């Protein structure tokens with residue numbers, strides 16, 4: 276563990292697996308840091324992500340989780356497939372028609388950071404508002420991609436300089452007015468459009484309630500504990516959050532996996548083999564046992580998120596009154612503590628040869644029969660005799676188990692992994708985080724990523740077209756020289772460019 280800096284607020288940036296459990300696990304004496312609080316999207320209305328108070332969060336989380344129930348995710352599958360097909364169509368359109376019988380034309384370079392962003396934003400807007408932004412099929416709203424990046428950058432700066440942002444954004448001395456006017460203007464445009472889409476969706480609820488989507492859940496769901504519903508402003512805030520949280524993250528994982536597959540012929544061939552042998556037609560690529568049997572697909576996604584975590588930095592938590600024991604050290608109340616995702620995911624003690632794309636590390640054996648991650652998702656431990664302090668209670672555990680990527684439920688909280696005898700183990704790989712503030716949409720994100728990657732691989736071939744997304748040897752920037760590493764920039768989510776890929780129809784299609 277090392278001290279990152281200790282100005283305001285007091286902070287520790289920790290780098291061990293045990294600290295992940297001690298900081299983020301269920302029942303730990305930590306809460307979200309004060310950096311999350313300033314300026315909710317709508318005045319005085321916090322959402323599931325930026326509220327700090329644990330009781331307030333519990334109520335929102337119990338309601339929002341209903342939007343990611345098994346039934347809700349199942350009914351969203353045709354919608355996801357529709358947008359994945361739009362992506363495939365857009366890429367196929369970029370491929371020139373063959374001139375001769377034996378021509379195999381490749382498309383010009385396509386920037387996959389943009390295309391994957393369009394896909395994930397179309398999916399999440401359709402899921403949330405019942406109408407997609409249509410970024411895949413029309414350029415009109417593509418400015419939203421940058422607007423969302425600006426919003427995330429602002430959150431990132433807020434963490435770094437909390438005092439700077441601790442002022443009313445409309446005050447004349449607000450940094451939004453003087454230092455970051457472009458960022459603030461883009462964020463404002465995003466807020467306006469998300470409010471417009473929310474209003475339209477709420478007005479159409481009577482007709483659309485059968486869709487079983489997030490908005491229906493937000494409008495109808497009652498907190499099972501308090502019996503309360505969300506106010507209209509809370510619904511808007513949550514809907515806006517879905518777009519901000521659900522677009523940029525999933526697209527980073529997809530862009531990253533395409534980058535690494537385009538540069539690792541062995542892994543690319545093995546994935547092609549798995550997908551093309553598992554599914555006789557593209558229409559069969561749907562959730563179910565066949566997709567769940569694609570362990571190499573899953574391992575590629577895991578390895579891509581390890582190498583380029585969609586939330587790459589330190590997700591700060593404040594130690595509450597009474598202090599906390601973090602990896603055996605007492606941390607006093609008021610300190611912020613965090614584990615940097617990128618750093619721990621590249622720790623050679625946990626991931627030997629950490630910069631190499633090696634999906635096999637997520638399989639039970641190199642020849643692969645069963646991914647150890649299955650245990651992570653489906654293994655219900657007997658009453659755990661935790662070795663960590665404070666221990667999890669069996670009742671919280673049974674609440675928090677989520678059974679699997681393709682049959683999701685129980686998204687209330689992501690549990691810690693367990694050994695076969697039921698003991699909590701310290702997690703080293705947790706791109707969705709753990710505990711009560713982990714990602715509420717993990718099963719949905721896995722479904723979306725799996726459908727997209729499997730369908731792209733089934734239908735098309737791709738290869739690297741240029742060096743976008745690569746590191747540059749000799750560039751002089753520490754950590755940016757590895758050519759084979761997909762470059763991301765920590766801006767709360769991951770900023771990215773590329774990879775630039777060429778596409779062609781799969782032979783014989």
Ligand code: HEM
Nearest residue numbers: 323324520521524525585586590706707708712714716720
């Ligand atoms: C690969 C895809 C994704 C990854 C890696 C990811 C990762 C994360 C992480 C690390 C957090 C914790 C953030 C923090 O502590 O500040 C989080 C929270 C959250 N994510 Fe995701 N996410 C993904 C996709 C999504 C999607 C698709 C949605 C919505 C549809 C979503 C909605 C949320 C929400 C609402 C929270 C706040 C949860 C809470 O505080 O209770 N995420 N996610």
